[in-house]
Amino acid sequence: MRPSIRISAILWGTILLVALWCFATRLWTFRRIFFTHSGIAVTQREAYDLYHNGSWSQTNRTQYIPKIIHQVFHNWDDPNNETLPADWDDVRKTCIDLNPGFEYRLWTAKTSRALIAQQYPFFLKTYDAYPHAIQRVDAARYFILLHYGGIYLDLDNGCKTDLSPLLYFPTWTCDPGRGALSNNILASAPNHPFWMYLTQKLLEYDVDWVFPYVTISWASGQWFESAVWEAYHDLLPSASSSKGKTTLEGNGDDGGQLYRILMDDREGADEWVFFTQERGGSWINWDNRMFLWIGDHLGVFILMVGATVGIAAWVGLRISRRMKLRDGMMAKERRTSLSRSGFGFGYGYERLDSRRGSDT
Template identity: 25%
Template sequence: MGVISLPSRAYRTHPGLFASGFALVLIGLWCARHLLHDAWTLAALPLIWSHHADRFYISAEHDAFDVTFASYSINQTSAAPFPDRVPPVLHHISLGAGASTHSKWAEVRQSCLDMHPDWEAFLWTDETADALVAEHFPELHAMWTSYRYPIQKIDALRYMALYHYGGVILDMDLQCKRAFGPLRRFEFVAPAAHPTGFSIGFMMASQGNAYVRQLVDNLRRYNRHWLGLPYPTVMFSTGCHYASTIHTFQHNRTDLKILAGPKGNRRMHSLNGPVSTPIFNHLGSSSWHSYDAAMIVSLGKNHGWKLPLVGVAAVGLAFFVIRRAKRRAMLRV
C-alpha cells in the first residue's frame, strides 16, 4: 500500500501584511529618530574624539604653552601679555546638605580663594542656584528641579553658571596648588579624561561662550533614563560623556582647549581618582556614584571606551531577538 505524502506546511507572508509591517517599522524608526541619533552620538564619542586633536589639545608646538606649568609663577592670576578671555570668577557648587559646611571641603575651597584673592567668588547653594536657573534659564527650570539624581542638577548648573558669568568652575574636592592665570588666554579649557573626552570637574570659559551655550541647550534633548541605570543616566545626560559628546560634534573645536600632559605623560592633568596634578590635589570624593558605578568602572578599566557601544548594541540586539521571537510565534499559529 503506497504511502500518501502530505504537502509540507508553507509559511508565507501575505504581501499586504508584509507591507503593513514594513510601514510600521518605518513609522517606529521615524518616531525614535531623535533617540537613535542621540544614542549614536554618545556611542561615536570614542571613535571620533581624537579627530584633529592637534588643534584643540594645548601644546608647546601649537600654543607656545608649557603644559607642565614649570615656566609660570604659582601666583600668576593673569595671562599677560596675552588678553584675559576668561573673567576672574570662581564657582563652587554645594547643593543639598553638608558639603558647604563640612570643614574639610571649606578648607579645600579656601585654598583656591587664597590663590585668587581679587577674584569674584560664588558658592552656589540650593537657594541661589534655583534663583539663577529660574531667572536666566526659565525654560529649563522645571526639568532642572525634577532631575532624578542630585548630581545631574549640579552638572547642569555648572554649564548655566559658566555660560552666564564665565570664569572657572571647580569641584569641591579640588585643592588648588597654583593660580589659573596662564590658562585665561583661552576661550575654553578643561582637563583631559582617561581614556577619552574631558572632565567637567574643572572648566574655564569666557562669558557667553558659544560652546557652553550648546551644553545648556542640549540638556533637554539628552535628558533620558539611559539604559535604566543611574551611572549611564548621569554620564550621558549631564556628565563628562555628555559634555565631551557635544564638544566632539562642534563644527570647529580649535578654541575648545583640552589640557593634557606632554607626550609620554598624557595623563598629567587627569582628575581620575585621588591624584596630584601640576594645578590640583584631587581628593577624589566621587560621592554621587551609585550601585552600578563600581560594576561599570571595573568593566571599563581596560575597555572603558567601548561601554557606550556595548550598551547601544545590547539594546539593538534585544530588540532584534524579541522581534524575531514574536514573528516565529505568529508563524506557528
C-alpha cells in the same frame, strides 16, 4: 504563511532593524565621546611655562577669563545646612589661599536655583524636574560659567599654585586622557558661544535612561558635555583641522576652538601642576561599577552586545522558520481532513459523477 504570521514577522523585523539602527548611531556617538577629542590639547606644564617663561607674556596675550573661582555645594541630606564638610572646606581653602587676587563664590542650592530663575527662566522647569540631584549641580555650573565666566572646580579638587596662567584660554575643559571629557574643572569667558550652545542642548538631552549613571552622564554630565563639545566643533569653520590638535599658536585667536587641559592621573602621564584630586564620589549610584567596567573594557562590551544581537537574530529566524513549517503542516492536515470528510474537491467531484451515472 497566514497573513497574521506574515504581518507579525514584518513587524518584528522592522523593530529589529530600528533597534540595530539606534544602536549603531549611539555607538557612533559613543565613539566620538570616548576617543580622540576635538580642540587644542594643553598640558598643565605647558600652560604654566608659557605664562611664566614662554612667549605668552602678560603684555601680548589677552586675558579672557575673569578672576573668579566658582564652586557648588548642594546639601542633599540637609538643604538648610550650607556648611561644607571639613575635608572639602580644607580643600577649597587651598584655592582661596593660593589665589588671593581672585573672587571666590560658593553656590548653594538656593543661590543656584535663583540664578536659573532670574536669568534663565526657560530652563527652570527642567532644572526642578531633574530626577537626580547631581544633575542640578551639573546644570548650575554650566549656567554660572555662561553668565559670569571664571573657573569652576568640584569641591573635591584643590589647587597647587596660582591659577592665573589658565585665564588666557577663552574656554577650556579637562581631559583625563581616556574616555569622555571631564566636567569637574571648567573655565570660560562670560557669554562664550559654547556655553550658550551647551545650555540650550540640555533641553534636548533631558531623557531618563532608567540607569542612574547613564541618565546623569548622558543628560547633564561628562558624556553630555563631550557630545556637545564635539557637535560644537563640527560647526566651526576650522573643524576639519582641529581633531586632536596639540599645537599652541598665535596670541589666542584659534578660530573659536576650545582647549583641553590634560589631567591624566595614570602613571607616567603629564604632571598635575595646578590641581589636586581629593575625596569625591558623592553621586555614586548602584550601577556605577557596572558602567565603569564597561568604560574600561569597551571593546569587550561591544563584542558582547554584538554577539547578543546576533544570537537574538538567529533565534528569531529559527522561530520564524519553525512557525512557517508548523503552519504548512497544519494547513496540509486541514486539507487532508476536509478531503476525508467529503468536503474536499476531489471527493465532491466523485459524488457528482456517481449521481450523473445513476440518472442515466
